[in-house]
Amino acid sequence: GIQVEQSPPDLILQEGANSTLRCNFSDSVNNLQWFHQNPWGQLINLFYIPSGTKQNGRLSATTVATERYSLLYISSSQTTDSGVYFCAASSWGEAAGNKLTFGGGTRVLVKP
Amino acid sequence: GAGVSQSPRYKVAKRGQDVALRCDPISGHVSLFWYQQALGQGPEFLTYFQNEAQLDKSGLPSDRFFAERPEGSVSTLKIQRTQQEDSAVYLCASSLSGQGEAIYFGEGSWLTVV
Numbered sequence: 001g002i003q004v005e006q007s008p009p010d011l012i013l014q015e016g017a018n019s020t021l022r023c024n025f026s027d028s029v030n031n032l033q034w035f036h037q038n039p040w041g042q043l044i045n046l047f048y049i050p051s052g053t054k055q056n057g058r059l060s061a062t063t064v065a066t067e068r069y070s071l072l073y074i075s076s077s078q079t080t081d082s083g084v085y086f087c088a089a090s091s092w093g094e095a096a097g098n099k100l101t102f103g104g105g106t107r108v109l110v111k112p
Numbered sequence: 113g114a115g116v117s118q119s120p121r122y123k124v125a126k127r128g129q130d131v132a133l134r135c136d137p138i139s140g141h142v143s144l145f146w147y148q149q150a151l152g153q154g155p156e157f158l159t160y161f162q163n164e165a166q167l168d169k170s171g172l173p174s175d176r177f178f179a180e181r182p183e184g185s186v187s188t189l190k191i192q193r194t195q196q197e198d199s200a201v202y203l204c205a206s207s208l209s210g211q212g213e214a215i216y217f218g219e220g221s222w223l224t225v226v
Contacts, residue, residue: 042220043203043217045214096212097211098212099157099168100155100157104153105154
């Protein structure tokens with residue numbers, strides 16, 4: 001099945017800083033999503049982005065499908081951005097893109 | 113409902129006990145997914161339904177795990193004869209049509225087997 005790797009594994013930021021999280025995947029994808037897991041364990045869907053660029057407030061994401069990577073940008077970070085960010089991907093052959101494989105996550109701590 | 117609802121939120125089971133975890137997906141969502149998340153790791157796929165049909169159960173760890181969605185809405189994940197390695201968070205998610213799109217997770221059921 002598809003392999004998903006995220007970097008860096010841990011990130012400590014000062015409030016107000018910008019950062020970039022990376023997700024590499026081993027196969028062509030028809031489904032790629034970014035999630036934020038808050039300290040209470042809730043997984044929040046940030047972006048559905050198998051290709052292209054999207055922005056939502058201070059967050060944006062870009063997927064370059066031909067080069068098999070995706071980037072999540074956090075600008076002007078806030079303490080509420082703390083938590084674990086997961087990238088998850090699926091290829092068409094895996095239950096028609098419904099069987100997501102998650103990366104190991106990037107643990108982000110934003111200090112006030 | 114407004115979001116995916118799971119119950120119980122927390123469950124402590126004695127080893128060997130059977131447990132049942134319930135998931136109520138977002139109203140109108142055709143596809144429903146179960147994932148298992150061990151401490152410090154990313155979620156891992158267990159099984160997937162489209163309406164009442166279980167289309168993929170390749171992630172179920174053993175035959176002690178069983179999932180159903182008899183009327184194409186609420187789903188139950190059942191674990192028989194629980195073992196300590198079953199301790200994890202069980203996450204349910206749903207999506208609108210199941211055509212490889214955004215999925216939305218519930219808050220999870222935290223299972224501890226003692």
